[in-house]
Amino acid sequence: MIETLGLTKYFDSFLAVDHINLHVPAGEILVLLGPNGAGKTTTVRMLTSILRPSEGTARIAGFDVVTDAPKVRAMVGVLTEHHGLYGRMNAEEYLIFYGELYGLTKKESISRFEPLMGQFGMAEYTKKRLGEYSKGMRQKLALIRAMINNPSVLLLDEPTSAMDPESAIMVRNAIRELRSNERTIILCTHNLSEAEELADQIAIIQHGKIILNDYLNNIKRSLLGNPIYEVTFANRPKDWKTPIIDGVKIINQNEKSIQFEIKDPQKANPILIQSLASDLPILSFFEIQKKLEDAYLEAINHNGDWGKLE
Amino acid sequence: MNKDLVPVFIIVKREVKDQFRDWRIVFPVIGLTVFFPFLMNFTASQMLAFVERYGASIIGERLVPFLLMIVGFFPITVSLVIALDSFVGEKERGSIEPLLNTPLKDWQLYVGKLLSSTVPPLVGSFLGMSVYCFGLILSKVPLPEISLVLQIISLTVVQAIVMVSGGVVVSSQATSVKAANLLSSFIIIPMALLIQGESVVMFWGNFDTLWWVVFGLAILALLLIRVGLAHFNREELLGREIDVLNFRWGWKTFSQAFTGSSHTISEWYKNEVLQTIKKLRFSIVITIVLVLIGIWIGTSLIKPFNFPFSTQNIGEMESQIRETFTVFSAGGISSVFTIFWRNIRVLLLSFILGIFSFGILGTLPLIASVGVVGYLMSLLQINGIGTSVYLFGFILPHGIFEIPAAIIATAAVLYGGAVLTTPNSKLTIGEVSLQALADWCKLMVGVVIPLLLLAAVVEAWITPKIAMSLLFS
Incomplete structure (x- = not known):
């Protein structure tokens, strides 16, 4: 649905976006992460046909962002960094x-925005002047504006940054709903827990370059190693011996727990659990969650030295 | 309604509604629409009574339409404020990007902004004029003639369009509202001068001249709209952030356009000067046509301005010419530089006039010069002195250098205006202007100045001798 090939943007001699390749199929969310000034907004503006790429191509649902600009704009909903409402x-x-402006009649617009206003808890504020809206309400309204034309592609810049936790949950649920309706979404955020919650793919951009682009789990595995599982038990028998299973390595242990690094959990876990359960009074067996934050910092600090992870 | 125009009216509808909700726009418009015309009515009746006491009723008669023009003009000044805010104001408030993300085409957004800035102040203006005329009827002051009222309405409309189209160009190119307001003096000052000129014309009573003003302003408005549309660029609108003048960039752009990739003078002549002349060929043809028109106008002026020479006149002319040649003796270097500087001054004037009129008024000095030549040819011919004597004796010896130089310089000015009004998605309005300036400088340095120096030498040292021998032999 969104495809870029060598997408590049120069501002005079400054290279803002450097040969970006992205592929986001329908029904997926790509979260674009990166420090301030990394090139996220420039990339989004190229995808909405506002900025003309200096090199490379980008296609939205098969339409080229340069040659089919009006068609691209008609099918993309954009939540911009500045909400820019008319007070x-x-x-x-x-x-x-x-x-x-998107060619809807008044009736069609109303039937489109009324449920959205209700979904975001704004139904009672329809007649209120926008100048009197709070920051979070403005952000929600800007999001509704981005969805007014029922776009097949959404480009969202910090969609929950100004919202209270309850509103942020509403918006995240709405984004999930959009994904399940086969919408393609690119989301720019600095909120890594939100990214982790919503992302199918993650792309980390630094100095205009994509230093990492892959599915979330692959990224965690590639940057932070194999998944780690912990087993806790009531007590360990004195004669208990560690089972030897291919691809399973003990990385930490004490009297009450053992941590394993497992290369292929799907294959190794059933064997490991069976082996442990036969000798140990197991209390729990769980995967230790690795944080996207760690992966992000790892990527940024290494500046993408390893290139695209497989 | 045309499908393409629908988005234009959606923009206009929203903006007009928004303007009428802004008390900073509504209050001045109401003041200028309702209260100001009453003040003008009072002024008109008082002035009429005063001047009639001294038998100068003509001043009163001229004052009534003049005040109508002023009543119409004041509300449209608000249009400039709205126009200046149209793009850059939205940019500062962050509301331009969502608008740029919609399927609106550039021209639809631009025309929408243009109309929405023009319509409310014009409505205010018409209302004000109606209130003023109603007041005149109530005070039993005779209304101006209908043709004059039409002229004033037309003037008001074109003035509003000129101000708005200029304001929108500034707004779409400026980096901030502050910068746009500072640049607005380039619109306000010429408009103020124009109003002064129009006032003089109205008191003079030469109302036909006002139609020419309407015509000229309409052309200017069209050119401004064309320039605005040609250089409207979504990317530039969002991208420009810095207000500081970048002299280094300016000089680099200019010098690159001036020298090109040439390393030697011969390369420069071949690659740059000749190529620029080639680029100018259409402008040169237009300029030559204008020269011919200028000569024709000059020759046709002989009818209203015919001065038959008497024998005494011719004798006096001979002695005066001989005296002139004695004072400015042929052979002196100062006369060469005097002539050279006179010609350069004319071309500089053409350049300056061209800057403010997209090249159009830049043709006037050349047309006026050849008009004088045409007039003198006719005058001499009518008085029995052959055209060929004047042409071969007074004009052509140095004219073969001077006329091509003047045509090339004028064509460069005309070309500069043309490129500014031509759409160019690759270059900014600043880059286009600098390149046009570089082209003009290239031709001045490479062709026009050397030709004018040569022409000045011939005009100072050779032409007088040929002229004297042909005229008095």
Whole structure:
């Protein structure tokens, strides 16, 4: 659905985006991570046909962002960094205005935004002047604006940054719902737990270059090693011997627990659990969660020396 | 309605609605629409009574339409404020990017902004004029003639369009509202001068001249709209952030365009000067046509301005010419530089006029010069002195250098205006302007100045001798 090939942008001699290759199929969310000024907004602006790529191509649902710009804009919903609402309008007028720009009638716009306003807990504020909205409400309204034309592609820049936890959960649920409806989403964020929660793919961009792009689990594994499992037990028999299983390595142990690094959990775990259960009074067996934050810092610190991880 | 125009009206509808919700726009418009015309009515009736006491009723008669023009003009000044805010204001408030993300085409957004900045102040202006005329009827002051009212309405409309189209160009190119406001003096000052000129014309009573003003302003408005559309660029609109003048970049762009990739003077002539002349061929043809038109206008002026020479006149002319040649003796280097500087001054004037009119007024000095030549040819011919004597004796010896030089320099000015109004997605308006300036400088340095120096030498040292021998032999 979104495909870029060698997408590059120069501002005079400054290289803002450097030969980016992305592939996001329908029904997936790609989270674009990176420090401030890494090139995330420039990439999004190229994908919305506002900035013209200096080199390379980008296609949205088969339409080229340069040659088919109006078609691309018609099928993309964008939540921009600055929400840019018109303070003297109310939400209804504002959303009808944007609906009309996307070719919707007033009735169609209303039938589109009313459920969204309800979903985001804003139904009672439809007639309120936007200048009186709180920051979080503005962000939600900007998100509704991005969804007014029922776009097949959504580009969302920090969608929950100004929201209270409850609103952020609402928005994240809405994003998940969109994914399940086969929408393609690119989400730029600095919130790594949000990224971890929503992402199918992660792309880390630094100095305009994608230093890492893969599915979330692959990234964690590649950067932070094989998954680690911990088994806890009531007590360890004195004559108990560690089972030797191919691809399973003990990395830490004490009287009450053992941590294993397992290369292929799907294959090794059933054998390991069976072996442990026969000798030990097991209390629990679980995977120690690795954080995206660690993977992100690892990637940024190594500046993508290893290239794309397989 | 045309499908393509629908988004334009969606923009206009929203913006106009928004403007009427802004008390900073509504209050001045109401003031200028309702209260100001009453003040003008009072002024008109008082002035009429005053001047009639001294029998100068003509001043009163001229004052009534003049005040109508002022009543119409004041509300449209608000349009400039709205136009200046149109793009850069939205950029500063962060609302331009969502708009740019919609399927709107560039021209739809641009025309939408243009119309929404023009319509409300114009409505205010028409209302103000109506209130003023109603007041005149109530005070039993005769209304101006209908043709004059039409002229004033047309002037008001084109003035509003010129101000708005200029304001929108500034707004779409400026980096901030502050920068746009500072640049607005380039619109306000010429408009103020224009209003002064129009006032003089109105008191003078030469109302036909006002149609020419309407025509000229309409052309200027069209050119400004064309320039705005040609250089409207979503990327530039979002990308420009810095207000500081970048002299280094400016000089680099200019010098690159001036020298190109040439390393030697011969390379420069071959690759740059000749190529630029080639680029100018269409402008050169237009300039030659304008030269011919100028000569024709000059020759046709002989009818209203015919001065028959008497024998005494011719005798006096001979002695005066001989005296002139004695004072400015042929052979002196100072006369060469005087002539050279006079010609350069004319071409500089053409350049300056061209800057403010997209090249159009830059053709006036050349047209005026050849117009004088045409007039003198006719005058001499009518008085029995052959055209060929004047042409071969006074004009052509140095004219074979001077006329091509003037045509090339004028064509470069015309070309500069043309490229500014031509869409160019690859270059910014600044780059286009600098390249046009470089082209003009290239031709001045490479062709025009050497030709004018040569022409000045011939005009100072050779032409007088040929002229004297042909005229008085």
